[in-house]
Amino acid sequence: MSSDKADTKRVLVLDDGNFGSCLADHLADIDNDVFIHCRKQEVIDSFNTHHRNPNYLQDHIFSKNLTAIGPEVPDLGFVSTCDVLVFAIPTQSMRSVLESLHLDKLDPTRLPQLCFVNKGIEMGTNKLPLEVIEEACGSQVAHVSTFLSGPSFAKEIVKRQPTQVSVSSTSIQHAQATAELFHQPHFRCYVNTDPIGVELAGALKNVYAIASGVSGGLGFEANTRAGLVTRSLAEMTRIGVAYNADPLTFLSLAGVGDLFLTCSSEKSRNFTVGYRLGKGESLEHILETLGSVAEGVDTAKSAYAMVQERNLHAPILEHVYRLLWKGESAKDLAKALMELPMMEEKEGMSS
Known part of the structure; x- marks a missing residue:
């Protein structure tokens, strides 16, 4: 499937589970240059050689625009080359991953587009993802972060069955930018400004x-x-x-x-x-x-x-x-x- 968007985005998806994999495939399938971070070498090899995830969505053949990287977490140099970061990591791992990426060291006016798709509350602190982002990366990063949520099973997304989601941020401009990135006839995005x-x-x-x-x-x-x-x-x-x-x-x-x-x-x-x-x-x-x-x-x-x-x-x-x-x-x-x-x-x- 080709995209009618003029500009191709360089996208890094963090986590190779069900939802991270399906969103990586979705963005790659509309002609973005997508990288997915995997924690195991055998998963990287399977993606890059056979275009398959051996652990999740095993029946699906993934887009050839999708490249697996890892197992080390990408460094700041790689992250700074990306236009978009999609965080599909479990909420309980969110703080440690954010701290390892050092997003606070990037020029705040040139941050990648940040999209979080994890759902949960951090144990021990009882913090929501927006609060974790603010503590780990600062208020400027939290303000421009976006959150994608809604009724969206991964197995149906990769079949291109009609799916509709909310995209939220305290910054309406950033919510709209993320919605525009993901929006397709089979993946409709609606914007709001209530991330909490x-x-x-x-x-x-x-x-x-x-x-x-x-x-x-x-x-x-x-x-x-x-x-x-x-x-x-x-x-x-x-x-x-x-x-x-x-x-x-x-x-x-x-x-x-x-x-x-x-x-x-x-x-x-x-x-x-x-x-x-x-x-x-x-x-x-x-x-x-x-x-x-x-x-x-x-x-x-x-x-x-x-x-x-x-x-x-x-x-x-x-x-x-x-x-x-x-x-x-x-x-x-x-x-x-x-x-x-x-x-x-x-x-x-x-x-």
């Missing part, structure tokens, strides 16, 4: 997907899931409002769109964790055999600390935390949620 809301939604939906999976694993059907997803959206919005996010963000692609997808599909890693917990498997065994990271497990711990700090009413999140970290059973979780007292339906959902 987008980040909270992207992180929290993984926790609620675990709850939805538990519901399915216990044998509950469509009524239960619809109610659970709706009340999860109410909780997400309540938490977002407490952190000064725009409540309307939670009705966007990054909010209800991603929540609905993750809570209703067996392709979701987090839904799968919950489903298997509902079937009686141990969390330890599930994580050992899952084959990839389910960020909702770590996020539940950090998010629980955040809602406790602000004394927020978030019973679904609280019981998922207890299930994952305190030994509560799936049946206990369901019983506790079903026995909650009545409340005003829209309580705490507006600013």
Whole structure:
């Protein structure tokens, strides 16, 4: 597929997992010069020789405009030659990778375009990605950073199935630039300026997907899931409002769109964790055999600390935390949620 864009971008994608690989392929397929950082030599060789990722999206043949590099993290000299950096690294590794890149040493007026696609909350600090960027790289870098989020399974993106996402930044100009980079008829981008809301939604939906999976694993059907997803959206919005996010963000692609997808599909890693917990498997065994990271497990711990700090009413999140970290059973979780007292339906959902 050729691009109708006049200028080819030099793009570095950090991480060769599902989402990083699919976005690297997407950008390479529209005639950008794309490099993907891989941590293992055998993955580099497979990409460069056979145009395949041996660990993720194994059935897909990747664009010939895509070159794998590594295993060392690219140095500042290489980074400074790139027009765009796409960070698909797990949130828990984000700070160390940013510090190793030394982006704060680059001329702030000539920074590469920065796009972050990871979803989560840093354990220990309970920081969102925007806050981690500010601490690791400075406020100027954080201000121009952009965040891409929404209902977007990698396996469907590489098939060029229609996908729609939110692109957010505190700088509308930088959000628009990232949206223009990614936007195609099969990959539509919508811009907003609420990165805190987008980040909270992207992180929290993984926790609620675990709850939805538990519901399915216990044998509950469509009524239960619809109610659970709706009340999860109410909780997400309540938490977002407490952190000064725009409540309307939670009705966007990054909010209800991603929540609905993750809570209703067996392709979701987090839904799968919950489903298997509902079937009686141990969390330890599930994580050992899952084959990839389910960020909702770590996020539940950090998010629980955040809602406790602000004394927020978030019973679904609280019981998922207890299930994952305190030994509560799936049946206990369901019983506790079903026995909650009545409340005003829209309580705490507006600013």
